[in-house]
Amino acid sequence: MEALIQPSVVDGKAALQARAVAKRYRGGVRALDGIDLDIPVGSICALVGPNGAGKSTLMKAWVGFERPSSGSVAVFGINPWRNRPAALDRIGYVSQKPSLYRGLTVADHVALAGSLRSGFDPGPTRRRLDELAIPLGQDTRTLSGGQQAQVMLALALGTHAQVFVLDEPLASLDPLARREFLHVLVDAVRADGATAVLSSHVITDIEQACDRLVVLGGGRKILDVPIAEAISSHRVGTAEALPETAGAQPVGTFPGPFGERLTLWLVPPERADDPALRGATLEEVILGQLAASRSPRTPTQGQPS
Amino acid sequence: MRTTIRLLLKTYRFEFIAITLACLAMAGAELYLTSRLDALALPKECQFDQNISVEQGFATQPEEPVSDPTLVDSCQEKAIAFSDSDQRSAVLMSFGAALPVLAGILIGVAVVGRELETGTASLAWTLSRSRRRWYLTRALLVGAILGGVLLLPSFTANILEHARQPLIDPGSSFNDGGIRGPVLVMLGLLTYSIGVVTGAVVGRQLPAVIITLALALLAILAFENGVSRWESTLAEWQPAASSSYSIDIVLEQDYRDRASGLIVDQGSVFNAAPQVDGGPDGAWIDAHYDSVALVVPGSRYGDVVAVETGAIGAALLVLLGLGLFVVIHRRPD
Known part of the structure; x- marks a missing residue:
């Protein structure tokens, strides 16, 4: 087994890695454009970006669903395209669209997971579903979108994988269901010492659950920092405001909630008390970074994330 | 499991x-x-169309006419009733031949195609570390269940064939040979495996059904063509009187020159024969030639079925291997 894994090792320090990953679809559509990324072990990382940024493509590359056109991806150092079983052994995946079997009950899905994956732990999975008041005997067709997402998450968590890849699982959920989903995810990941990557457009959810932020735009990595650092190192002011802080750098200008133009500034953390600027929210950091990625160069078109 | x-x-x-x-x-x-x-209990004397020899062609006369007048009446009445049920049986067996094909398409396309269409493939392919194991388990198990279910009509078709021709052993007769017995099951499994591969490639059930239907018809035509060519290699010359359209596959009717032993075609013999009343002299022909037929004897039916089954089995393995290749290399959506 060691001989099989060894040639696939890229680095081995991060849970998930991408090295110069590019993905081009037929017709020249470019979804990823030379992404370099390390997801540290133990982090809960938010993958954020507009539609077409390449989030889903990157996640699917990690689970072995998309083969990069160039570059390489790795799961704990294992290339999923060279040693898919070993890579998948370490991954729990929740897809964008709940993909449960029509006509099977929740309990059937738990049994299915047990039959497909050695080491799947049905006990905690059933308990978790029970705590969420999801009846095991219920046909999954009759479950709400939130319940279906919870079943998908429970099945993924039951694998006791080392890293969870969640591709916009919150997209169709109401606020309460999103909150419950994230609560279950964070609890389980922290308890197992696992790693998680979560793509989402809902910034408040990310702020609540994640400790690291990766922003993608046009198939490129725009930002990759801990969330606390992302907030502390940025300030916001109106487009006309000029900071007094030496070394402050404008990042990007974007529309505010009332139509005003706001500018995101990158400031040194120790010089964060500039009176012309206020603290940035996570959403403003992301909007400013995305605006910056669009203005100087035209981003390439990608597949919908 | x-x-x-x-x-x-x-x-x-x-x-x-x-x-x-x-x-x-x-x-x-x-x-x-x-x-x-069976209830008609057609007496043996009335079953004059059971073993029509090549010499008699499609004549429906008994080799030895029934002499008993009461038996003649009884024969006529029963023969009409028998013929009526026999015709219904022929129609039913034709439908029976389509059943495995339709069944194979219906479930074959769903095995992988539906998983891709509904998105459950992404769930299964991440839960299961090995797509190979996932695919082989379901493809083989569903195929085995389908084959088991199809055994029943294939078996009853053989029983019906025996009832239609009580004097003939269905196991030694090519009559309706392609629409009964194990070949029927194998044709169902062939279309099943075509459906599995097509579903895996197309990833949508409805288009896959249409494509599979077309491919299955082409495959069956090609198979029948191949079998016919191969069967001709088993053919042997036999006296025409000993060959039967109901049992054997009659490929050709000719004459054997008694003097040289050479096979001569009918046209040459008729041209060589003296003309009597505007036609060839039958007595002269009988004196110089033996009527012979090139036939695959019904006794080879079991061998042919075994080879057909093996050939379809090999095709099944190739197709399922192709499906495996597609499943391993394709995206789940």
Whole structure:
């Protein structure tokens, strides 16, 4: 087994890695454009970006669903395209669209997971579903979108994988269901010492659950920092405001909630008390970074994330 | 494994119920017609169309005319009733030949195609570390269940065939040979495997059904063509009187020159024969030539079925291997 894994090792320090990953679809559509990324072990990382940024493509590359056109991806150092079983052994995946079997009950899905994956732990999975008041005997067709997402998450968590890849699982959920989903995810990941990557457009959810932020735009990595650092190192002011802080750098200008133009500034953390600027929210950091990625160069078109 | 089988049966319950009901209905209808034919108890003397020799062509006269007048009347009455049920049986067996093809397409396309269409492939392919294991388990188990269900109508078709021609052993006769017995099951499994591969490639059920139907018809035509060519290599010359259209495959009728032993075609013999009343002299022909037929004897039916089964089995393995290749390399959506 060691001989099989060894040639696939890229680095081995991060849970998930991408090295110069590019993905081009037929017709020249470019979804990823030379992404370099390390997801540290133990982090809960938010993958954020507009539609077409390449989030889903990157996640699917990690689970072995998309083969990069160039570059390489790795799961704990294992290339999923060279040693898919070993890579998948370490991954729990929740897809964008709940993909449960029509006509099977929740309990059937738990049994299915047990039959497909050695080491799947049905006990905690059933308990978790029970705590969420999801009846095991219920046909999954009759479950709400939130319940279906919870079943998908429970099945993924039951694998006791080392890293969870969640591709916009919150997209169709109401606020309460999103909150419950994230609560279950964070609890389980922290308890197992696992790693998680979560793509989402809902910034408040990310702020609540994640400790690291990766922003993608046009198939490129725009930002990759801990969330606390992302907030502390940025300030916001109106487009006309000029900071007094030496070394402050404008990042990007974007529309505010009332139509005003706001500018995101990158400031040194120790010089964060500039009176012309206020603290940035996570959403403003992301909007400013995305605006910056669009203005100087035209981003390439990608597949919908 | 028990859980896997239970979940497969539950996942494909619509297909399995539909196929099982159709097979039960077909088997029931075949057994019903068998009982009708058996109840007529056509006496041996009346079964003059059971073994039509090549020399007699398609004549429906007994080799030895029935002399008993009461038996003649009885024969006529029973023969009409028998013929009526026999014709219904022929129609039913034709439908029976289509059943495995339709069943194979219905469930074959769903095995991978539906998983891709509904998105469940992404769930299964991340839960299961090995797509190979996932694919082979379901493809082989569903195929085995389908084959088991199709055994019933293929078996009852053989029974019905025997009732239609009571004097002939169906195991030694090519009559209706392609629409009964194990070949029927194998044709169902062939279309099943075509459906599996097409579903895996296309990833959408409805287009896959249409494509599979077209491919299956082409495959069956190609198979029948190949079998016919191969069967001709088994053919041997026999006295025409000993060959039967109802049992053997008669490929050719000619004459053997008694002096040289050479086979001569009918036209040459008729040209060489003296003309009597505007036609060739039959007595002269009989004196110089033996009427012979190139036939695959019914006794080879078992051999042919074994080879056909093996050939389709090999094709099945190739197709399932192709499906495996597609499943391993394709995206789940």
